[in-house]
Amino acid sequence: MTLTVRELDSQQRPVPDGHVQFADVGEYTFETGGYLPSVTLAFETWGTLNQDASNAVLLLHALTGDTHVAKGESNEPGWWDQLVGPGGIVDTNKYFVVAPNMIGSCYGSTGPASIAPDGRPWGSRFPFTTIRDSVNLELRLADDLGIKKFHAVVGGSMGGARALEWAVTAPERVAHCVVVAACAQSSAEQIAFAQAQTAAIRLDPNYRSGDYYDAASSPAAGLGIARRIAHVTYRSEPELETRFSRANQGEENPFGGASISHQRGRYAVESYLDHQADKLVDRFDANSYVVLTEALMSHDVGRSRGGVDAALASAADVKFLVAAVNSDRLYWPAQSEEIVKRVDQGDGVYTIDSPIGHDGFLTDIHQLGPVLNEHVFTARGDQERS
Amino acid sequence: MTLTVRELDSQQRPVPDGHVQFADVGEYTFETGGYLPSVTLAFETWGTLNQDASNAVLLLHALTGDTHVAKGESNEPGWWDQLVGPGGIVDTNKYFVVAPNMIGSCYGSTGPASIAPDGRPWGSRFPFTTIRDSVNLELRLADDLGIKKFHAVVGGSMGGARALEWAVTAPERVAHCVVVAACAQSSAEQIAFAQAQTAAIRLDPNYRSGDYYDAASSPAAGLGIARRIAHVTYRSEPELETRFSRANQGEENPFGGASISHQRGRYAVESYLDHQADKLVDRFDANSYVVLTEALMSHDVGRSRGGVDAALASAADVKFLVAAVNSDRLYWPAQSEEIVKRVDQGDGVYTIDSPIGHDGFLTDIHQLGPVLNEHVFTARGDQERS
Structure with missing residues (x-):
């Protein structure tokens, strides 16, 4: 049987940074009708949750991403080392960062390769999954971890879609939502x-x-x-x-x-x-x-919510920070502008200036350091500003 | 045995407009070493070749195009009806239009589905083909038709690549070269x-x-x-x-x-x-x-000619007209600009203004009517201007 987070807690806290953990989040009925008798979410964490659980940051990976956002107990590079670490933009001396593997993926969370009760992999029997399913299950993980509200939910590309869906599904549990190189709904071209x-x-x-x-x-x-x-x-x-x-x-x-x-x-x-x-x-x-x-094709925060306008209006209390890569031709900057039009972000879309295209959300995320530190993460800047 | 053009001539001239004909252009050794013991080129024509054979126009199709550029003996729509026809931009009352099917295609010219001497289709044995191979074979067709020099060689997309390669391979046989939504060499992205x-x-x-x-x-x-x-x-x-x-x-x-x-x-x-x-x-x-x-991946007019600059310099006597679709994201307008930089086209790249993308070279070719009639085809305008 998979250890639950609570059991891990009682046995071996503090868990090292960047160490894969597993949470049994229970049985689950998917949005479109599929059912799994038990779901495990893999995740890694960095830093320590503070006493009032107010310093938690949820970092959400892209399509083929994993839980290893940043270095930790090992020196194995993470995919957002530019963003996360001790003294970093998201300073893990101050923030408690949680990075779950999405349901359906293959980095430790339950997916098609996982073994079903009959001893065979789920394979073709794995349920059709939506971005909302991933959020629903990650909400359970947050409950398990004792996090009522995240200081920030952050993601790029499909991670950005997940972050936006988090803000609309559970606005009361998201203070800041950082959406990089993503969109409110997948487009015809995507x-x-x-x-x-x-x-x-x-x-x-x-x-x-x-x-x-x-x-x-x-x-x-x-x-x-x-x-x-x-x-x-x-x-x-x-x-x-x-x-x-x-x-x-x-x-x-x-x-x-x-x-x-x-x-x-x-x-x-x-x-x-x-x-x-x-x-x-x-x-x-x-x-x-x-x-x-x-799941990404299914992405539409406005679905069954009266459209994108109404959906984002329901997240009016969430503070958004939306950014795009100026050379992105998969998640066009215009799609980020569509989000910003509907949320209160006075400065407009923040731009990652990179000739590389969409992957700039990985290779050049450090460019968002100043705006993130000004508006969302106050890591090193707290004392200077106070 | 396939009738040659000369045999057709003696038997049944005038051939109706838009009627598929077949020319046996002989055995052929391909640029990269392949060999076919006989090659047939299918083609259609519109109009009549004049006595000094000075009114011939070669129209070259794109990747999956065929010989049926325009309506003719039947009313079946052609892919460039906007461009070609009696009283049209390319006025077939004045010009003799020839549209060959490219070697390797499946619209009547010898291709992989054609039957080899052993009675089986060429299939996997069909030679690797370059754009230059297509030009070399079409030169033979021009010889057969008695056309020493084309008034214009015109193509869009892969047809534009073929037209450009014509101008560089045989500049003495091309008065005007019209290249639409194409490039001098296929790019990394293509x-x-x-x-x-x-x-x-x-x-x-x-x-x-x-x-x-x-x-x-x-x-x-x-x-x-x-x-x-x-x-x-x-x-x-x-x-x-x-x-x-x-x-x-x-x-x-x-x-x-x-x-x-x-x-x-x-x-x-x-x-x-x-x-x-x-x-x-x-x-x-x-x-x-x-x-x-x-073949299109292989396209590079500069290959084995000292680069694109030298290749296009060798076609200095050809009058070019280069056009691009402003929303094209496969053959970017910048690629047309690269051609224009190297040839004498004072007005720069002509623009087809269409939101549709690359396919604008088909759907909106009529936009080039005025510049084509001013610079290349003088169909209806001859008398007014004289």
């Missing part, structure tokens, strides 16, 4: 690119409709194509052009040969995307990719 | 999107490495995914958002059900892309898609 990705996975004969865990081969090719499509959308055209132009990969000759059955060599950008695909295939589960991609 | 498309086709188990013609099923799923990816890049984000937003398709419910094996309904944009995919699958061959996509 759905379109996502469709091609999930279709590529499903086309892979090794996918076996999602029940491939016991098979000799996994749907690596399909997942790899999905990642290639996604990765192009994560980067800007000038970024790819500057790095690769149409160079050949090393000595490879991309000009093929006497017949199309002859394996041609690659352009450098193809090799780069092959590498991105291989890296993801090594670390991520194809079913989780499908589940979370379809 | 290669990247193309890689995902060809990979999706190759992943389809029905593709059988290209030898599927005798099989019960064809690689429709893989070709459909390729088309979905491509089609998103052919349209702009605002265009998709305006048309579809995140609406459901009719009564379908895209929110899935109790498990991911349950077929969920679709968003409207998914249904739209399914329709685009189905339409292409019904009319196009997967091998041809791979061959022409890889």
Whole structure:
């Protein structure tokens, strides 16, 4: 049986920073009707929850992200080391940071690869999951941790969608909501690119409709194509052009040969995307990719709430900080502006100035340090300002 | 045996407008070493070649295009009816328009589905093809037709790449070169999107490495995914958002059900892309898609010519007219500017003003009427101006 957080608490507090923990959050009926008899959420924490539980920060990962936001007990790099750490923008000497793995993912939380009561992986039987499902389950985790209200809920990309959904689902439990490179509802284009990705996975004969865990081969090719499509959308055209132009990969000759059955060599950008695909295939589960991609397609804070306007109006007491990457062509800055129009953020959308594209929310998050420290986190600046 | 053009000439001139003809242009050794013992080029024509053969216009199609540029003997719509016809921008009462199907395609010219001397389709044995191969073969067609120099060579998208390659390969045979929504060399991003498309086709188990013609099923799923990816890049984000937003398709419910094996309904944009995919699958061959996509990836007028600058300098006697769609995010207007910088076009890039994206080169080509009539085609305007 999985240890619950409370049991961990009584046995071995303080838990080291950046250490994966597991919370049993109970049975769950999904928004669209699926059911799991028990759900585990994996999470990591940094810092210490203060006595009145007022210093908690919820950090939410993107599509293929994990719980390891920042370094901790080990020196293994995290994906937002620029943001989180002792003395950092989110100063873990002051704040208690919680980073859960989303339901359906494959980094410790219950997902399609998890074992069902019948001893087999859930596979194709895993429920259709929405962003709201993830919030509902993370609310239970917050209860378990004794956090009534987060000082801030923060996320980028799909993490930003999760953060926004948190603010609308439970505005009384969110003081600040930081939404980076995300949107209030997935757009036609985001759905379109996502469709091609999930279709590529499903086309892979090794996918076996999602029940491939016991098979000799996994749907690596399909997942790899999905990642290639996604990765192009994560980067800007000038970024790819500057790095690769149409160079050949090393000595490879991309000009093929006497017949199309002859394996041609690659352009450098193809090799780069092959590498991105291989890296993801090594670390991520194809079913989780499908589940979370379809969750992201479902993202719409206005759904069943009278639309985006009404939904965001219901979160009027939450202080928002919305930021976009100026070269993002997947989550266009205009989508961040659509959020800001509806919430009280006098300065407009904050801009991460990066030529890289959407992935600037990872590579250049440090640029938000000053505005985050002014408006949300007062880590090092408390004394100077008082 | 295929009738040659000369035989057609002697038997049945005048050929009706918009009637598919076939020219046997002989054996051919491809740029990268492949060989075909005989090549047929399908083409259509409109109008009549004048006595000194000075009124010929070569119109070159895009990736999945065909020879049917405009209406003719039948009233079947062509893909550039806006441009070509009696009294049109390219006035077929004055000009003799020739539109060949590119080598490797599936609209009458020799391609992977064509029958090899052993009685089987070429399939996986079809040679790797470059844009230069297409020009070399079309030069033979021009010879057969008795056209020493085209008044204009015109194309959009891949047709623009073909037109530019014509101007550089045989500048002495091109008076005007009209390049719409194209580039001097395929970019890293264009290669990247193309890689995902060809990979999706190759992943389809029905593709059988290209030898599927005798099989019960064809690689429709893989070709459909390729088309979905491509089609998103052919349209702009605002265009998709305006048309579809995140609406459901009719009564379908895209929110899935109790498990991911349950077929969920679709968003409207998914249904739209399914329709685009189905339409292409019904009319196009997967091998041809791979061959022409890889030809387009290979596009670089500067290759083995000392770079783009030197290549375009060698075409200094050709009069260029370069145009771009302002919302194009596949062939960015900046790529057209790169061409214009290197050729003598004082007015800069001409702009097709359309929110639709790349496909504006089809839907809004009429916008180029005035500049084309001023600089290239003097159809109805001859008398007024003299």
